[in-house]
Amino acid sequence: MKVLFLTFYFSPDLSAGSFRSQALVSALLNKLPDHSSLDVITTLPNRYASFSASAAEHEESENLTVHRIPLPSHKSGMLDQSWAFLRYARRVLRQTDGNEYDLVIATSSRLMTAVLGAWVAKRCRTKLYLDIRDIFIENLPFLLPRGLQWLGIRFFGALERWAITRASIVNLASPGFDGYFSPRYPSQKFTWHTNGVDPVFSDRDASAFSNRSALVSSHSIPSFSGAKKRLKVLYAGNIGMGQGLDRILPGVAKRLEDRADFIVIGDGGQRALLEKSLRENGVKNVDIRAPMHREQLLGEYHEADVLFLHLNNMSCFERVIPSKLFEYAATGKPIWAGVRAFTARFCQENITNIAVFEPCDVDSALKEFDQLSLEEQSRNDFVESYRRDSIMKRMADDVVSLLQ
Structure with missing residues (x-):
């Protein structure tokens, strides 16, 4: 054949x-x-x-x-x-x-x-x-x-x-x-x-990530609202119209400038627009870095306190399951996701320790951010299913x- x-x-x-x-x-x-x-x-x-x-x-x-x-x-x-x-x-x-x-x-x-x-x-x-x-x-x-x-x-x-x-x-x-x-x-x-979930992530969930989770959880606090250290929020992926980062990241980063640093790893057609919006809003706690191989990205996931995901508030993104979601879930890290409709239901029904907020809504994002648990959680059931x-x-x- x-x-x-x-x-x-x-x-x-x-x-x-x-x-x-x-x-x-x-x-x-x-x-x-x-x-x-x-x-x-x-x-x-x-x-x-x-x-x-x-x-x-x-x-x-x-x-x-x-x-x-x-x-x-x-x-x-x-x-x-x-x-x-x-x-x-x-x-x-x-x-x-x-x-x-x-x-x-x-x-x-x-x-x-x-x-x-x-x-x-x-x-x-x-x-x-x-x-x-x-x-x-x-x-x-x-x-x-x-x-x-x-x-x-x-x-x-x-x-x-x-x-x-x-x-x-x-x-x-x-x-x-x-x-x-x-x-x-x-x-x-x-x-x-x-x-x-690709093997580079799924094969590590029960070992490297869960081992680190146990170490972190023994020293953790219940939620981000009481965190005393500066938190590290990571977004890794495309910077395009579909992600709408320019419509959410400047606002949340500015409001959290005393509590969190944001790292964006990626590139795309809207990167220049995102950088312009950050400058215009005087945002100093966002670091944008070039794309990297997934094996290198594992180290960045290890260092992050929370993983950020966002889809623009357009009806065409209400039916999708972002591929990045599977990768994030395998890490055991808390996930902060701006999604709606079918996508939001999928997240809430299948992934533990995920805070879902209305896309492009800064107040909604900050409210859900404070509900996240700092403790990392193994998601072996999800990983095995997907x-x-x-x-x-x-x-x-x-x-x-x-x-x-």
Whole structure:
């Protein structure tokens, strides 16, 4: 069997899509029939302009071939990301022209990789498996000028409908997506394999983190409201419109300037806006650092007192499960999360010692901050339920079922 896998991000790039794709490839290599081959067409690391990682444009092993397409540097803006994707799509179409595949897999957050996968599958007259990580149509009102929204939604809605109905199986990365997709595509077969906790974090929960938790808890106080030392609050991840850090971090950091220091590790299209807002509000207790490898990030998690997460107060973010949430939960650290709707319910029902507040609401954030317990808590049950390797094994079983 010959399988094609399209993913815009792949190891060693830093992104949720990269980590997910790498895990799925590993699972597929253990599940595909004997003498099968898996071709991955992706890009060279390009998630952040401030982060570079060396990777070969072409890698080949016994049954895996990885093609990485070089792209121009970009600042995560919509226009330059669109140009980068067009270059990727042209190379994919050229590279797959004349090839035959038994199955095409595409994982997509902004819809177009799914559309590209559907086109390649149609041209090859083969089956298609889609992994949808976001609802792009619901993002459009926040991305397009008002005069273009109606046309954009109709245009991309038609592309979404064509890609979804072309697929044999569509996986949704969040159960929250069901309310959008199932009514629109009632005859489509959907599965729900979420993001999860990667081994670099899950394998440490019962050892390194829990050992440190025991040490900390023996000297801890009940909550942050009575803390006498300066607290260290860490955010690690993308700094984009979806996170809305510029709308929350200056306010909470200013109000906590006598109690806490904030560290932001990451980059993205809204970093300059965040830095401007911090300057304008006279905030001195926020340190923004460049992205780093996840192994290095473990040390930063160890040093933090609380982990911060925030999604902008836009309706399109009410259905997601942020991939960073799984990583945070595995550390045992207290989590301070600005989320709502389905996302808030998921947090409250599944994760202990998490303070959930209304996004972009400084007063709500500070109220919940003081309710957190300083004591670190092992979340082994959550980690075991959402181990990435276990989730990807089940996902790989669904993919392989299409080859039988």
